[in-house]
Amino acid sequence: FRILQPPHLGGFGLDIPTHLAVAAELARGCASSAWIQTLIGYQNMLVGFFDPRAQDEVLAMGGPLLTALVTGPSVTAELVEGGCTLTGKWPYVSGIDHCNWVMLSAHDPIAKGDGKWRVLTCLLPRTEVTIVDDWFVLGLRATGSKSVTLDGLFVPEHCIICLQETA
Numbered sequence: 767f768r769i770l771q772p773p774h775l776g777g778f779g780l781d782i783p784t785h786l787a788v789a790a791e792l793a794r795g796c797a798s799s800a801w802i803q804t805l806i807g808y809q810n811m812l813v814g815f816f817d818p819r820a821q822d823e824v825l826a827m828g829g830p831l832l833t834a835l836v837t838g839p840s841v842t843a844e845l846v847e848g849g850c851t852l853t854g855k856w857p858y859v860s861g862i863d864h865c866n867w868v869m870l871s872a873h874d875p876i877a878k879g880d881g882k883w884r885v886l887t888c889l890l891p892r893t894e895v896t897i898v899d900d901w902f903v904l905g906l907r908a909t910g911s912k913s914v915t916l917d918g919l920f921v922p923e924h925c926i927i928c929l930q931e932t933a
Contacts, residue, residue, distance in 0.1 A: 767832060771813075802864070843886050849926060851918050895919075898914065
């Protein structure tokens with residue numbers, strides 16, 4: 767999980783080909799393990815794009831960094847003073863049972879000039895979400911890709927980014 771993770775966050779800071787080579791080897795034995803390693807490993811790298819205050823909060827929690835991410839939002843954030851609030855349900859959060867941090871995406875309620883939605887990604891401790899045990903599939907069962915819900919959770923501004931704007 768630490769292959770792509772930035773060194774200042776406890777990772778190795780290696781490259782994507784190395785990350786994918788490890789995933790390919792894991793897949794020879796278990797597709798679910800490879801899926802989780804690939805996702806969490808990549809997502810851990812994304813934490814390095816957040817404001818340093820958010821990264822400090824991640825480090826302060828201690829332990830290994832394990833992140834879950836949902837990028838296809840079905841929820842629209844409510845912008846409030848100092849951040850946003852999130853209410854809704856995010857399906858298919860792979861690895862949620864193992865993660866200690868969650869990145870949930872939501873539409874920014876303010877459309878860009880070209881009419882396209884801007885997507886916000888919010889970093890929050892997993893303890894803030896409610897896990898819905900709704901992953902009953904035959905294939906990739908061990909990915910634990912359950913849904914999570916929130917009801918009016920405040921996310922501070924320093925824990926919100928637009929991934930499209932980090933490139």
